[in-house]
Amino acid sequence: DAGVIQSPRHEVTEMGQEVTLRCKPISGHNSLFWYRQTMMRGLELLIYFNNNVPIDDSGMPEDRFSAKMPNASFSTLKIQPSEPRDSAVYFCASSPRPGLQFFGPGTRLTVL
Amino acid sequence: SQELEQSPQSLIVQEGKNLTINCTSSKTLYGLYWYKQKYGEGLIFLMMLQKGGEEKSHEKITAKLDEKKQQSSLHITASQPSHAGIYLCGAAPGSQGNLIFGKGTKLSVKP
Numbered sequence: 195d196a197g198v199i200q201s202p203r204h205e206v207t208e209m210g211q212e213v214t215l216r217c218k219p220i221s222g223h224n225s226l227f228w229y230r231q232t233m234m235r236g237l238e239l240l241i242y243f244n245n246n247v248p249i250d251d252s253g254m255p256e257d258r259f260s261a262k263m264p265n266a267s268f269s270t271l272k273i274q275p276s277e278p279r280d281s282a283v284y285f286c287a288s289s290p291r292p293g294l295q296f297f298g299p300g301t302r303l304t305v306l
Numbered sequence: 307s308q309e310l311e312q313s314p315q316s317l318i319v320q321e322g323k324n325l326t327i328n329c330t331s332s333k334t335l336y337g338l339y340w341y342k343q344k345y346g347e348g349l350i351f352l353m354m355l356q357k358g359g360e361e362k363s364h365e366k367i368t369a370k371l372d373e374k375k376q377q378s379s380l381h382i383t384a385s386q387p388s389h390a391g392i393y394l395c396g397a398a399p400g401s402q403g404n405l406i407f408g409k410g411t412k413l414s415v416k417p
Contacts, residue, residue: 198348225403236409237349237394250404285348292403293339293396297348 198298200286206304212274215301218267219288227295228261228271229285237285243269255280276305308333308399310408318414324383327411329395331376338371338378339396339405349394352380382413390415 199218207213219226227242241251243263251261258277263269273280281304287295309332319325329338337356341349353362358373366383382389392412396405 227404237407239404239406242404244403287348289403293337293354293398293405294351295349295405296351299348300346 198286198288198296200284200298200301202301203299204302204304206306207276208306209277210275211305212272213276213280213303213305215271215273215284215286215303217269217271217286217298219269219286220290220296221267223288223290223296224266225289226263226269227285227287227289228269229287230282231285231300232282240271273303276303278305281305308397308406310395310397310406312393312395312408312411314411315409316412316414318416319385321386321415321417322384324381325385325413326382327380327393327413329378329380329408331397333376333399335371335373335376335378335397337398338369339398340369340378340380341394341396341407343392343394343410345391352393385413385415387415387417389413 201216225244228240229237231237240253241261246263261271283300283302285297285300287297289295311330313328339354340352343349355371361370368381371378392410394407394410396407
């Protein structure tokens, strides 16, 4: 298995632009998580899905952030409009059972 | 809400030395997970502790869970440059499977 796949690996955009981050979880894993990591705040859970259904999105910073999981093999995290303070590394992780998570390589987002 | 505090925040050790990283929870621990992150990469699962007093080892890394103290420790024996990275502890705040993480301990090993 290729592991969790994220794209793009790096994204540089200007303030106000729409950003879409993509994730392909490991086949057979029924949970998917989106995290954001910064030096100041560490690793923060944004939202997670069980069987493609959003369970908890209380970590989503504000309405500019949205996430979807249309099927078991694909998820997106969208930021519209993006702001400089959104600059961070965004990780997607999938899980076959509680606690055991497999992380993707992350997307490094820079908003100018 | 539950919080995990890790200490120290960073650590520099000479190759071959032993070291310990601690993780303390603000609430009762029902399970504790250790992950490692190398710069520019995602987290890699190391081990899971579920019972008070449980101790697990993988190669030269040993983790223990003290439920009464709401604390876990990660001990590395005879550190090597390959041990360098950021170690994060995680805990499940509920039964849904999501984790909260500490801010991590950055370990550097000098050859």
